[in-house]
Amino acid sequence: xxxxxxxxxAAAVSTAVFPAVAGATPSGSVSLVAYSTPKPAYAALIKxxxxxxxxxxxxxxxxxxxxxxxxxxxxxxxxxxxxNFSLAPDMNKLVKAxxxxxxxxxxxxxxxxxxxxxxxxxxxxxxKHITNWASLVxxxxxxxxxxxxxxxxxxxxxxxxxxxxxxxxxTKAQATTYLTQLLKHTAAxxxxxxxxxxxxxxxxxxxxxxYEDDALYAKSKGxxxxxxxxxxxxxxxxxxxxxxxxSNPAAAKAFVAYLLSPAGQRVWGKxxxxxxxxxxxxxxxxxxxxxxxxxxxxxxxxxVNTIFFTPSTGVVAKIExxxxxxxxxx
Amino acid sequence: xxxxxKWPLRILALGYLAGLVALPVGSIFFRAFQHGFGAAxxxxxxxxALHALWLTFVVVLIAVPLNTVFGVGMSLILARHRFPGAWxxxxxxxxxxxxxxxxxxxxxVLVYGRSGWFGDWLAGHGIAIxxxxxxxVMASATVSLPYVVREVLPVLQEIGTDQEQAATTLGAKPFAxxxxxxxxxxxxxxxxxxxxxxxxxxxxxxxxVVVSGAIAGRTQTLTLFIQDGIENLNVVGAYAGAVILALIxxxxxxxxxxxxxxxxxxxxxxxxxxxSPSSSETPLLSTT
Amino acid sequence: MSPPPAVDLGVRPDGPIPxxxxxxxxxxxxxxxxxxxxxxxxxLLVVLPLAALVSKAFTSGFGVFWQxxxxxxxxxxxxxxxxxxxxVATFNALAGLVIAWVLVRDDFRGKQAVNAMIDLPFAxxxxxxxLTLLSxxxxxxxxxxxxxxxxxxxxxxxxxxxxxxSVRSVQPVLAELDREVEEAAASLGASSSVVLRRVILPGIxxxxxxxxxxAFARAVGEFGSVVLISGNLPFKTEVASxxxxxxSQSDQLSAAAAVSVVLVVVALxxxxxxxxxxxxxxxxxxx
Numbered sequence: 001x002x003x004x005x006x007x008x009x010a011a012a013v014s015t016a017v018f019p020a021v022a023g024a025t026p027s028g029s030v031s032l033v034a035y036s037t038p039k040p041a042y043a044a045l046i047k048x049x050x051x052x053x054x055x056x057x058x059x060x061x062x063x064x065x066x067x068x069x070x071x072x073x074x075x076x077x078x079x080x081x082x083x084n085f086s087l088a089p090d091m092n093k094l095v096k097a098x099x100x101x102x103x104x105x106x107x108x109x110x111x112x113x114x115x116x117x118x119x120x121x122x123x124x125x126x127x128k129h130i131t132n133w134a135s136l137v138x139x140x141x142x143x144x145x146x147x148x149x150x151x152x153x154x155x156x157x158x159x160x161x162x163x164x165x166x167x168x169x170x171t172k173a174q175a176t177t178y179l180t181q182l183l184k185h186t187a188a189x190x191x192x193x194x195x196x197x198x199x200x201x202x203x204x205x206x207x208x209x210x211y212e213d214d215a216l217y218a219k220s221k222g223x224x225x226x227x228x229x230x231x232x233x234x235x236x237x238x239x240x241x242x243x244x245x246x247s248n249p250a251a252a253k254a255f256v257a258y259l260l261s262p263a264g265q266r267v268w269g270k271x272x273x274x275x276x277x278x279x280x281x282x283x284x285x286x287x288x289x290x291x292x293x294x295x296x297x298x299x300x301x302x303x304v305n306t307i308f309f310t311p312s313t314g315v316v317a318k319i320e321x322x323x324x325x326x327x328x329x330x
Numbered sequence: 331x332x333x334x335x336k337w338p339l340r341i342l343a344l345g346y347l348a349g350l351v352a353l354p355v356g357s358i359f360f361r362a363f364q365h366g367f368g369a370a371x372x373x374x375x376x377x378x379a380l381h382a383l384w385l386t387f388v389v390v391l392i393a394v395p396l397n398t399v400f401g402v403g404m405s406l407i408l409a410r411h412r413f414p415g416a417w418x419x420x421x422x423x424x425x426x427x428x429x430x431x432x433x434x435x436x437x438x439v440l441v442y443g444r445s446g447w448f449g450d451w452l453a454g455h456g457i458a459i460x461x462x463x464x465x466x467v468m469a470s471a472t473v474s475l476p477y478v479v480r481e482v483l484p485v486l487q488e489i490g491t492d493q494e495q496a497a498t499t500l501g502a503k504p505f506a507x508x509x510x511x512x513x514x515x516x517x518x519x520x521x522x523x524x525x526x527x528x529x530x531x532x533x534x535x536x537x538x539v540v541v542s543g544a545i546a547g548r549t550q551t552l553t554l555f556i557q558d559g560i561e562n563l564n565v566v567g568a569y570a571g572a573v574i575l576a577l578i579x580x581x582x583x584x585x586x587x588x589x590x591x592x593x594x595x596x597x598x599x600x601x602x603x604x605x606s607p608s609s610s611e612t613p614l615l616s617t618t
Numbered sequence: 619m620s621p622p623p624a625v626d627l628g629v630r631p632d633g634p635i636p637x638x639x640x641x642x643x644x645x646x647x648x649x650x651x652x653x654x655x656x657x658x659x660x661x662l663l664v665v666l667p668l669a670a671l672v673s674k675a676f677t678s679g680f681g682v683f684w685q686x687x688x689x690x691x692x693x694x695x696x697x698x699x700x701x702x703x704x705x706v707a708t709f710n711a712l713a714g715l716v717i718a719w720v721l722v723r724d725d726f727r728g729k730q731a732v733n734a735m736i737d738l739p740f741a742x743x744x745x746x747x748x749l750t751l752l753s754x755x756x757x758x759x760x761x762x763x764x765x766x767x768x769x770x771x772x773x774x775x776x777x778x779x780x781x782x783x784s785v786r787s788v789q790p791v792l793a794e795l796d797r798e799v800e801e802a803a804a805s806l807g808a809s810s811s812v813v814l815r816r817v818i819l820p821g822i823x824x825x826x827x828x829x830x831x832x833a834f835a836r837a838v839g840e841f842g843s844v845v846l847i848s849g850n851l852p853f854k855t856e857v858a859s860x861x862x863x864x865x866s867q868s869d870q871l872s873a874a875a876a877v878s879v880v881l882v883v884v885a886l887x888x889x890x891x892x893x894x895x896x897x898x899x900x901x902x903x904x905x
Contacts, residue, residue, distance in 0.1 A: 400656055423664075536842060
């Protein structure tokens with residue numbers, strides 16, 4: 001054998017036997033910037049990651065906040081090695097700012113790390129018998145959903161409602177009429193999902209539209225809520241990426257790899273998030289809606305944002321204006 | 331107003347305060363200690379919580395003195411000098427209030443952020459403002475800017491300059507005049523101004539969340555920590571944090587505002603022939 | 619005592635007193651150092667960010683600015699905010715006077731504690747204040763007093779956060795009032811209401827107005843504490859700061875800046891108006 005081959009062999013053996021010595025283990029600090037909901041989940045995930053050989057030398061700095069605001073912060077220069085948002089448009093903000101590669105979604109899981117669905121959160125015992133979308137617009141029922149112009153969660157909620165109507169065979173016009181009815185029954189539109197949950201827990205409304213993982217977390221914290229899975233609902237998909245200019249790409253990529261690994265996905269599942277890996281997902285008993293659709297079936301976020309959620313000119317804005325003009329007092 | 335008004339006024343004032351302030355504050359204390367003092371203590375002594383507390387202290391210790399010095403200086407300028415545009419300067423001091431805190435944060439980022447007006451210059455000189463301590467201090471100082479001015483200026487205007495002028499003709503140096511005549515006469519209003527400023531800095535959230543990046547254990551102030559607690563349904567932690575903020579504010583007032591509720595002695599210069607006020611005469615308008 | 623040094627100390631009968639930081643030779647520099655520093659500080663913290671905001675608002679020209687400001691949601695939110703803030707500023711000015719009066723001129727056990735709690739609405743994060751008000755005066759209210767999702771709820775939240783100004787603006791001035799004038803007037807036969815109207819009120823009116831102006835300015839910009847109890851319903855209970863927040867979250871930063879600028883301009887007009895009013899009181903004062 002030549003010296004070169006021997007050296008290579010030695011290197012390969014030492015990397016396998018002494019990873020730290022060979023410098024193959026990622027180390028250093030990773031800046032995690034994420035939306036607010038998964039903070040408790042990340043506490044568990046980081047702990048589990050640090051227990052693996054790949055993650056034992058990695059430390060984390062963490063920042064959680066409203067998904068849109070976090071994206072804006074990163075675009076404004078907040079250092080981030082791993083970014084995880086609640087919906088894809090926030091990731092696209094970073095693509096526009098040149099911080100995340102345009103190919104972030106070219107992965108086996110389409111750039112997503114967790115799934116969830118839009119659920120109904122009701123009072124214990126479901127006194128108003130909320131079982132489907134039609135029961136939300138029955139007389140005497142009041143709904144809580146965040147304001148769609150300040151909250152990503154609200155956008156998922158409204159598109160779930162809209163898409164559910166289409167799944168029931170209604171036309172686009174009828175689905176829009178349903179949205180009008182839904183917003184008419186909305187007693188409050190808090191500025192964020194967290195505020196919406198607090199509003200609901202303070203006694204307002206009969207049903208809260210929320211992420212399933214958020215609702216499960218509230219239940220696990222002992223809050224007085226019951227969760228009803230709508231028969232038709234949207235699949236919430238949360239994107240993750242390592243920015244191109246991450247200061248510690250090796251460790252960051254190792255962490256993301258862990259989050260997408262079966263072990264990591266199992267931790268997510270225990271925290272109430274639907275795993276993106278089908279094999280892991282089947283190990284959990286998440287309720288299965290009769291019809292589960294994605295935002296892609298409704299045209300994708302870019303189109304939906306423009307058509308529905310443009311302030312003052314979008315479909316939802318027009319509905320609100322119509323309702324406001326007819327019911328506002330001066 | 332004589333004695334018949336005493337009780338109606340008391341009931342009005344105390345009733346209003348009870349419903350608007352005492353009850354909400356009491357409710358916060360209640361929720362913080364609902365599960366016992368130990369649970370509350372544990373919630374606010376985690377590493378992240380302690381760092382948030384420390385960071386808040388640092389921000390207060392920098393922003394409040396800055397605003398105090400600025401406030402007194404600006405009050406002196408506005409009270410003692412008439413110049414064109416004084417009314418505009420006066421209004422500018424109050425303006426940060428009218429801007430929603432989140433927008434204050436956005437505006438600061440527009441100037442000092444990476445793609446802001448000074449972004450390149452700051453980056454070139456290695457100065458980090460946004461997402462770092464200086465940014466948090468600036469945001470806090472901006473939102474609490476007006477209070478010292480607003481407390482001190484009216485009192486300076488009300489008191490006038492007689493005593494200072496008298497001292498000047500007697501040969502006193504300007505700084506001695508300031509220290510021995512001006513400062514004591516504004517002590518009470520300055521105490522309130524500093525307390526308001528401190529309280530405002532303690533409670534600021536919107537501007538700080540935008541400029542700080544909310545990095546736990548690094549740029550997370552106590553209000554951000556509390557917000558985290560609310561988001562994650564960590565009720566005890568959030569309310570215990572709020573209790574700490576309230577206690578700090580109360581402490582500042584206790585230290586600065588000793589004996590600020592009794593009336594001031596007369597500060598006007600009197601000639602020897604003026605009679606001194608009779609202490610046996612009960613002022614008609616007293617409510618005691 | 620030897621005569622003072624032959625330097626013009628700037629003493630005028632009714633004019634400014636010397637700058638405390640202007641000593642001797644460095645007088646010329648010293649005279650400007652203080653104001654210069656103050657103006658620099660103000661510029662860095664207020665003027666520049668405000669200018670950046672205005673610049674952002676007009677980035678795409680006046681047409682886009684006008685469009686942002688005249689959108690139905692913006693108009694509704696601005697109207698609601700301005701009216702609610704006006705109501706609160708006025709109401710709290712009166713409440714603040716009553717409270718300051720009781721604190722200064724009355725005495726009772728626990729007065730110190732009452733005095734101490736006045737500043738607390740500032741120290742509490744707005745979200746905590748909002749949550750607490752919602753729990754006390756919302757659907758779960760123990761008094762069955764539910765003002766959530768109403769305009770009254772907005773006024774309650776705004777009254778909470780502006781109370782410290784309304785009290786603390788009047789309190790120190792009230793305490794410094796020259797009691798001798800009141801006594802003199804009373805001894806000359808003036809009734810209590812005359813003394814109140816002609817002696818006391820002119821003395822504290824400037825401070826009350828200043829406090830009301832501050833309260834108004836704070837109220838128009840308030841977000842965190844209002845947004846929970848108000849229900850944040852568009853065209854009904856959505857305040858301007860909430861609409862601005864929505865615009866900023868919907869990638870419409872210029873529109874957000876535009877509506878903010880309108881609020882600032884209105885607040886500026888109110889503050890300037892109050893400043894003029896106060897000047898009239900100062901001139902009318904002969905004491």
